[in-house]
Amino acid sequence: MSIKSFLKLVEIQTKLASMIPFALGALYAYYHFNRFNFSNFIIMLISLLAIDMATTAINNYFDYKNARKTYGYNYESHNAIVRDNLKESTVIIVIITLLCIAVMFGILLFLNTNFIVLILGILSFSVGILYSFGPVPISRTPFGELFSGLFMGLIIVFLSVYIHVHDGNVLSLVYNNNILNISFNLTEILYVFLISIPTMNGIANIMLANNICDIQDDIENKRYTLPIYIGKKRALKLFVTLYYVIYADFVILYLLGILPVTLLLTIFTFIPVKKNIQVFLNEQSKKDTFIVSIKNFVLINMAYMFSIALSAISK
Helix, strand or coil: CCHHHHHHHCCHHHHHHHHHHHHHHHHHHHHHHCCCCHHHHHHHHHHHHHHHHHHHHHHHHHHHHHCCCCCCCCHHHHHHHHHCCCCHHHHHHHHHHHHHHHHHHHHHHHHHCCHHHHHHHHHHHHHHHHCCCCCCCHHHCCCHHHHHHHHHHHHHHHHHHHHHHCCCCCEEEEEECCEEEEEECHHHHHHHHHHHHHHHHHHHHHHHHHHHHCHHHHHHCCCCCHHHHHCHHHHHHHHHHHHHHHHHHHHHHHHCCCCCHHHHHHHHHHHHHHHHHHHHHHCCCCCCCCHHHHHHHHHHHHHHHHHHHHHHHHC
16 A cells, blocks of 8 residues: 555545644643643654544445445545555555554553543544444434534543643542542633634534535435434534634633633634635535635634644743
């Protein structure tokens, strides 16, 4: 398998969906707690990238196996597997290798931290696999947006914060003399939830835009996604609302004093984001307009992280 074919198989261009939440968590840990553990940062980076690529490869492999049309809703996977004439055995070896890397570095991260990381890691790993695999993959249900938003937009951010402050008072789990004690700082966890809304909603909207564009193909391939259940009109309204919630969240983050005044610079991204929203409302096409959901995600969150980084440097 060539590098080009591998990158197509794992859809490397989509890895921003996990790398941006990861970077956001690290930035917040440095800004808010003044903590940064470089070794844990690198270990989680490798594990996260490996599981993300493995999940995508699994998804593309089973789409290839199950698709009822020669070119269905996921053109890139067919381009990598069919047009590059990849052997199924080669694809399976790639998937297993990526999973092994993810597990090994995940265990190493747990050994450097505590059981909270292990529990959330196992949960995220399981959801990542079940998202594409099993009798009823999550991606083929109305819960794809919810799970992708929560686990990629929230859990990744939380873990990315937690690996730097695991020995603090954010969340702890202690087992002693048959007694399990769980303690958590409700305020800090609420803060992490609020800072994660831009990534949660942005990722959910990427999934939602993808499913809106693929309604006809998904019906033919028996993928009963959220837009099919609630209808295209309501799905588009939800698409718009999730973006508006992000900007409301920016205001809340500033008013609560969680993030500094530089955060308000991010609000200026609303102008191009609104234009992109209108482009998608005018036409829902995988080829021509789906990309606006990715553009919006990157635009909003890069500006968001820049505002935090600017304040962290000037502290």
